[in-house]
Amino acid sequence: MQRAAALVRRGCCPRTLGPWGRSQSSAAAEASAVLKVRPERSRRERILTLESMNPQVKAVEYAVRGPIVLKAGEIELELQRGIKKPFTEVIRANIGDAQxxxxxxxxxxxxxxxxxxxxxxxxxxxxxxDAKKRARRILQACGGNSLGSYSASQGVNCIREDVAAYITRRDGGVPADPDNIYLTTGASDGISTILKILVSGGGKSRTGVMIPIPQYPLYSAVISELDAIQVNYYLDEDNCWALNVNELRRAVQQAKEHCNPKVLCIINPGNPTGQVQSRKCIEDVIHFAWEEKLFLLADEVYQDNVYSSDCKFHSFKKVLYEMGPEYSSNVELASFHSTSKGYMGECGYRGGYMEVINLHPEIKGQLVKLLSVRLCPPVSGQAAMDIVVNPPVPGEESFEQFSRAHKMAPDMFYCMKLLEETGICVVPGSGFGQREGTYHFRMTILPPVEKLKTVLQKVKDFHIKFLEEYA
Amino acid sequence: MQRAAALVRRGCCPRTLGPWGRSQSSAAAEASAVLKVRPERSRRERILTLESMNPQVKAVEYAVRGPIVLKAGEIELELQRGIKKPFTEVIRANIGDAQxxxxxxxxxxxxxxxxxxxxxxxxxxxxxxDAKKRARRILQACGGNSLGSYSASQGVNCIREDVAAYITRRDGGVPADPDNIYLTTGASDGISTILKILVSGGGKSRTGVMIPIPQYPLYSAVISELDAIQVNYYLDEDNCWALNVNELRRAVQQAKEHCNPKVLCIINPGNPTGQVQSRKCIEDVIHFAWEEKLFLLADEVYQDNVYSSDCKFHSFKKVLYEMGPEYSSNVELASFHSTSKGYMGECGYRGGYMEVINLHPEIKGQLVKLLSVRLCPPVSGQAAMDIVVNPPVPGEESFEQFSRAHKMAPDMFYCMKLLEETGICVVPGSGFGQREGTYHFRMTILPPVEKLKTVLQKVKDFHIKFLEEYA
Incomplete structure (x- = not known):
């Protein structure tokens, strides 16, 4: 039940302010590379202000890169300028950025x-x-045999074929159709595109989107952007953050009173919690989605990051097919994967794919249309995705080598202190959502083992000291 | 007054249907690589249908990759299968895809x-x-010295510095601040991000976005997605598609009756029209924006594609600064550039940048927040952008080397016929917008000169034959 992202429970002091207040926004500008002091001369009122801007965008919160991360950038600049701190470097455990x-x-x-x-x-x-063979295959499928051409909006054909073949292998022969594969600009792009198509209605028929709490904050951000209704279901912390279908039932019933719950988002393995769902749990979720007529979104980007020998990753697609035709020909599912996680950790290329199941042919047309407005995902990211799903095989040459203290929520305050005193940059639990009165932080555990030992010792020392001071 | 994209006027037969009807949507699925016939078994009604989907997404039209392009994909597959046609290859002059x-x-x-x-x-x-020097500079600025790490949401610092230095050179010394530069996933991403922040209000105070007609259809698509109000101003075809400020006045006055015009989009050099605005025209537009309190969006992705010796590209930023402090410290401007056009034509990397002027510091914070939800633009695209703005200089080693016939709008029908009979793939003028009763198509003129001669001869022969048959 553990993964690169571990959520650590802790309790601490009084809560006050959300993460994107005004002073934080100016911190964003300040943290940027080149600082210029430009006196504000008397000027006309601006057109675009916090008051006149899109209120849905203003409501977006995104803690993985919020005030703590901005502060980390400021501290790094201070260290570069030779300012003395109780540490010599900032350790960024706030984001899964392996490289x-x-x-x-x-x-x-x-x-x-x-x-x-x-x-x-x-x-x-x-x-x-073997590397040349892969490269030739990719180039032959590109316009003008070049990564510099636009690809089809849905992605390069042969890469979609390779992704389909990979899914079929992964799922023990359950067939995947390249026509159902859409290459994306990282998984985030796929998730927000599908949500964009799904959201409709006004008032009580506005689309409700069920998301786990804690969640990866892309979901709440996109729901806010789209002015959809966020429907929280809580993961069971006392049971290793397991998903409980009774909690799904509670959430959907309550939601029906003020919106139209239409989408159920699952993150498996969990982010930030790291839990891995059992096959039984997945069956229960699929049955629930079938019963409640919910469109399933399965965020499976951490599928290769299962570290406990007690756990095994099962894809929603595979379980769906194994549950028989009533489910496999009715339940609408979109699942997501990425080049950024797993053993590759190629975040910068922004590669990903989604597979859609039981999507109406007319909606497929709408999806291609919507993707085509942005022309295509980065072709280099598509190529990276191809290699992730198509690694060297036995017999091939390469196979062997292969805002400060008192205005802050308690968890924000804790994380800010942790950063300032130790240089370790983590994300407050409030950014992912948590039960009222509980406080957490998320820390990614990507540093090499030796560094990790030091990091964990520092966290321990800090935590004891913090409790002494503020408990 | 000409560029890679030339808009050709023509007149023809009766108009009926928009481009994304049902049969077209299934064509999307059909045109994809692997075709599987799967009989529709009796199934429950689907959750996501044309009726239940996001109506704003349904309303999006994107002609550059619409039905004509889907048909082109089908014809290519037919040619591959050995089906005889009056031509042996499809020539894709529908999109500016140089490579x-x-x-x-x-x-x-x-x-x-x-x-x-x-x-x-x-x-x-x-x-x-010199290539190694550039690569080392970029890698040193990347996390873990790798293109595989996420960058800052705003983009890699040193690349933003290089972009600012480039703009300063281009604009004859008018200073550019790296803090005002945001690297993007192609220009499309920047344009839609800024529009997303700008749109607000309901009913008569809903944001109006002024766009040229004809326009590049990204604008109408994003306006539709955001449920903003599209305010058309018509370019003057009889005057080489020039922008006339009186027409802007007419459009804004009329728009004020039903919305709140807040944004003025300019495409210079024009897409699809290819016109290049004079310095005087740009001054007039800036004065108009100042007067009417409009946020200016300057799409300048074709700045390196000015072919006539009578024309010169002037950036809105430069003219703004030359007009004096009343303008340069008040007019809010975002301008856009890309790796996809110019002499590089690196479309597949999805690299681009935007420069913002007079953006409120709080809004800058909001912008960084919004960008951070998608983590970062592709780092390989950022690197490509760096080389576009930072090419070899004298003294460096590399410097020297350096839905068919009767259900179609007339222009759709014309373009479909042209494709079917000659293999030449262009975009109907309706996709960009045109005055009622006039019909056009856009053709990109990227093929090599010899091929272009053949292409133009084919278009001429087709046109004469078409007029004989349908006039």
Whole structure:
């Protein structure tokens, strides 16, 4: 029941302010690279202000990159300028960014990407044949044999074929159709695109979107942007953050009083909680979605990050098909994966895909149309996705190598102090959602083992000291 | 007054249907790579249908990749299967995709990108030192020295510095501040992000967004997604598609009766029209925006595609500063550029930037927040943007090398016929907007000169035959 992201429980002092108040916003500008002091001259009232802006955007909160992260940027600048602190570097455990923490990219992946980028290298003897084979396959499928051409809006055909073949292998033969695969700009893009299509209605028939609490804050942000209704269901902390279907029932019944619950979002393995759902749990969720006529969104980006030997990842797609035709031909499902997590950790390329099941053909047309407005996902990210789903196999050359104290919520205050005193940057639990009166933080555990030991010792020392001071 | 995109006037037969009807949507699915026939079994009504979906998304039209382009995909598949046609290949003049048309990528750019992708190549003697220097600079600014890490939401610091230096050079010394530069996923991403922040209000105070007709259909699509009010101003076809400020006045006055006009979008050089605005015209537009309190959006992605010796590109930013402090400290402006156009034509990397002027510091915080929800733009696209604005300079090693016939609008019908009979894929004028009773198509002129001659001869022959048949 554990993963790269672990949520640690703790209790502390009084709560006051949300994370994106005014002083925080100016902190955003200040934390940026080049600082210029420009006196405000008398000027006309501006057109675009906090008062005149889109209120739905103003309501968005995104803690993974909120005030704590802005403060981390400020502290890094101060360290660079030689200002003394009780630590010498900021450790960013706020985000799952493996390579920024020193993980080296997978050589094979980068070799294929370099070959695709600069095809002159295809003649170089210092690249293995299996990497060249992958690169040629990708380039042949690109307009003008170049990563520099737009791809089809849905993504490069042969990459969608490779993704479908990967899903079929992963799910023990349950077939996947390339026509149901859409390549995306990271998983975030796919999730927000599907939600955008799903949201409709006004007043009591406004679309309700069920999300776990704690959640990954992309969900609440997009729900806010779309002016949809956020319907919280709480994960069971006392039971290793398990999903309980009775809690889903409670949430949906309550929601029906003020909106039209239409979408159920599942994050499995969990983010930020790291729990891995059992096969039985997934069956129960699918049955619930079928019963309540909910469109299922399965965020499965952490599918390769299951670390406990007691746990196994089951895809919603596979379980859906195993439950028989009543489910497999009726339940509408979109599932998401990404190049950013797993063993690759290629966050910067912004690669991802979604697979849709039982999507109405007319809606598929609408989806392609909507994607086409942004032309296509980055082709380099698509290529990276191809290699993630299509790694070297046995027999191939590369296989072997392979706002400060008193105005802050307690968890915000704790995280800010932790950062200021130790340089360790984590995310307050309020950014993911938590039960009233409980406080958490999320810390990603990507640093190398030796560094991690130091980090955890520092957290322990800080925590004891913090409790002494504020308990 | 001409550019890669030329809009050709023509007249023809009766109009009926918009481009995204039902049969078109299924065509979308059909045109995709792998076709599977799966009989529709009796099933429950689906949750997500054309009736239940987001009506704003349903209303989106995007002609650059609409039914004509889907048909082109079908015809290509038919050609691959050996079906005989009066032509042997489809020529895609519907979109500005230079490399897909055979333009070779710039060697220096791809060398830097390959070095960033696979830094082992930094030891290779076959890469020039100036390319290595650029790659090292970019990598040093990336988390973990890797393109695989997330960047800051606003983009990599040193790349924003390079963009600011480029703008300062371009604008003859008018200063640009890296803090005002936001790297984006192509220009489309920047434009939709700014519009998303700007839109607010309901009923008669709903935000009106002024766009040129004809426009690039990203604008109408995003306006529809955001449920904002599209306010058309017509470019003057009889005067080489010039922008006339009296027409802006007419449009804004009329719009005030039913919405709150808050944004003025300018595309210069024009897309699809190719016109280049004179300095005088830009001054008039800025004065108009100042007078009417409009937020200016300047889409300047074609700034390097000015081909007539009579024309010169002037940036809105530069003219704004030259008009004096009343304008330069009051008019709110966002301008956009991209890696996709110009001499680079690197569409697939989805790189771009926006520069904001006079944006309220609080709004800058909101902008960073909104961008942070999607984490960051593709880092490879950011790197490509860096090389576009930072090419080899004299003295550096690399410098020297450097829905068918009767159900269609007349222009849709014309373009469909043109495609079916000649293999030339263009975009109907209705996708960009045109005066009632006039019909156009947009054709990009990226094919190499020899191919272009053949293409234009084919268009001419087709046009004469078409008029004989349908006039």
């Amino acid at each position: 920024a923490m020193g993980q080296q990219p997978i050589t094979f992946l980068r070799q294929v990407m370099a070959l695709c980028t600069y095809p002159n290298l295809l003649d170089s003897p210092s690249f293995p044949e | 897909a048309m055979g333009q070779q990528p710039i060697t220096f750019l791809r060398q830097v990108m390959a070095l960033c992708t696979y830094p082992n190549l930094l030891d290779s003697p076959s890469f020039p030192e």
